[in-house]
Amino acid sequence: ETTLRFASFEPPVAFLTKNVFTPWAEQVSAASGGTIKVKMFPGGTLGRSPAQQLKLVEDGVADIGWVIPGYTPGRFDEGTVGELPFLVQSSEAGSNAMWKLYEDGLLQGDYKKFKMIGIFTSYPNFVVSTKPVVKPSDMSGLSFRAPGPTLLSALEALGSVPVGGITGPTIAESMSRGLIDGTLSQWGAVSTFRIGEVAEHYLQAPLGATAMLVVMNKDKYDSLPDEAKAAIDAHSGGDFSDLFGKAFDSNVEASGVKEMARDGITVNAAEGELLEEWRAAVSVATEEWIASTENGQTIHDAFKAALSEYPGAF
Amino acid sequence: MDPLTLAMIGVIAMFVLILLHVPLGVAMALVGVVGFAQIAGWAPALSLMASEPAAAMSNLDIAVIPLFMLMGSLATVGGLGTDIYEVSYALIGHRRGGLATTTIVASAGFGAVCGSGVATTATFSKVALPEMLKRSYSPSLATGSVAAGGTLGIIVPPSGMMILYAVLTEQSVLNLFTAAFIPAAIAVLFYIIAIQVQLHLNPEFGPKGERLPARERIRALGQGWGVAVLAIVVLGGIYSGIFTVHEAAAIGVVIAFLFALMRRRLGPRAFLAVLGEASSSTAMIYLMIFGATIFSYFISVTGGADLVVSSIGALNVPPLVVIGLLLLLYIFLGAFFDEVAAMVITLPFVIPVIQDLGYDLVWWGIINVVVIGIGMLTPPIGINVMLLSGMNPNIKLKTIYRGIMPFFCADIVRLALLTLIPSLTLWLPQILR
């Protein structure tokens, strides 16, 4: 029996690690006819920094890892299409559309270097702030956590001050001390990172999702007996991406109900004309992404087409 | 090999290497790599020798350590230690044991801009010790108060030890700093009580100082502005949310640098000495962090920490007994290792236990720093005591250790108090959240 190490930088009780990855590990182990055992290493016991996860899988320190491509700019660049505003409407749609791009051969480069277990996006991020934001012009002069290169141009176009170097766990603290006035996030993260304890204003507008991957070391996969490969294959790909997306959305929904019940907060949703105003205000991010990414227009259009198969598409 | 047997052999091998003078970081890294290779193969294990150091080197949370090191060195060169001593003397020097009390208060004040216990001790060995000896203080009280005051360098935030703990356990540095305020105040208070009790028994140990005229006092107060500016900007900036801890450290460096320049104390030679000193300590700490993280990979793949947690759980004793046993363990380890080493090598095992018992890791961090402070005074490796005897060869080691005694007793009472009443530590971070 071979033990496979599945690394997660999240604590063991965090939603995805507890409800998606751990059951996945159990199911794959059970389906392998005793040839493999997938053991979880949550809480960063194999590598604490989210940015480091990819390297750990490459080096074989972990066999399987949960990776956020946005943390390693320059790698998996095609997948950052998921971070563009006004595309992803839900984690289910985003994750399925991502897998379709991969299947259609539009995700090249680093995607080919790993055994892809699943390719996902989060639920779209929206404005979470300590100061009221409704119109795009309200963003002017506010400090926002810089969410990574893709949205930087949009934040600048809005007149916000991007503040770098703020990791998920320090968002709440940074907001309470006024270091930043807000961040782009969604209910799940608002709840996990306790941002709800400090944020007062929410404006729901689809300002881009976070791309995510579960990858496996390719050499390790190739070295496994056929029975083990079959067990992994049966739990990978489009089905797993779909399962992940649905679980993610249901968690966002549950967290949203909980967070919106807090006293003294305002929750707005951008609709109609306001929504169009936001779309125009952040479109620069999409233009820049397409211009700076090889094959950008094709990937963008294919992603958009795949998303339109799901309800709520823009 | 069975992973748990492997973990045991690894821990023993590490202890043997350390006893053979192998630097802590080197011993932990080598054992960690060899052990990890037994489970995951050599190629992944060896890759840790680059990927872990690289992750630590580019981590901005850890980068706070060299910045505070540099700030402390610049503050020392800039004469901020002397300033704060003169201010304290003007205020309390004329009371009984006034100079010893002055040393304690001034050490705490200097500790608010310097994160190092050794640097604080070295500063007041130069500034305060000659003053006390000149005014016929007993050498034991004089050295005792400097050595004990020196521990305030790590007890009063900012503190290099708290940053190291925060980095290794992923706690918020800010929370640790906030939590340290009340314990630091208790430390100062207990040290002053220790001085008074000792002088009650032996009044000749510390004659009263002269009372300065009011004009002199006000003039002396004016000298303290440098320290005040530095402490207010650094600590005030962090708590008011204008900047992060990392930025605060960077700003502290710049202010201390400008201050030393302005006072014309930073010639090329002094400047190079400051850079050399801070860079060498920085490399020393980073090498230890490399080793500690590589070693913790090994421990986590063996499941060794889980075993320790489950066996302690199976003991079925009250949590406080476990905590008491851990503190005894540290005192025992302290007889062989210095306490920083003891903390670093035990963290991978102890942190899961503390979490499992439901204790707060911030609280345990403060307890750990207090224990390290005590270890700076106690044999065999009482770093503050060794430093003092090194800087003052005519004072016997025995004299210094005798002088430590009252302060050591105060430390033990403080440790017990902080252990039994966690809210002394956790109340402030809670209300400031």
Next chain:
Amino acid sequence: MTIFENLQNRLFGAARILALVGFSGLLILAILTSLDVAFRWGFAYPIHGVNDVSSVVMAVVIAACIPANLVNKQSISVEVLGSLAGQRGRLAIVVFASFCTMVFIGLMAWQFVPYAADLLETGQRTWVLAWKVWPWWFFACGCIIFAAVVQAVVLLTDIGSAIRGSSLPPKKNKKQTL
């Protein structure tokens, strides 16, 4: 002066200069960070990507400090046994510790080469400024390789003293600073 001593002096001198240059970099970084805070706070106009610069420059700063640290033998270690052992035992322990440090820094240097090469090959970039990170890590890698060379000379020096069996190499102001 023998050739070896000459080489030793040059290497050790270079190591100290490298550390000074590295830490001057830290001072410059501190100034840059302070300016960023001042602009952000005063004019809501931060300097872009200071964190990007910090993370790559820090790697170089730290790597640059390591060779001089090895020359000074300034490390957190427990030197109890040596004081109990006799002269011979003590010399053997010093050589052994020096040898272990050599293995450690040698492994690091060996592994840093593919690490840095990988960054070049994959084209990894920084977060905000999208700088290529590999040139910085090539430099850091060079510092680590230099550290391994320095430690080799330190080890040879220790072995030399042990064989002569005479006196220990002079200790250079050993102190801890935490």
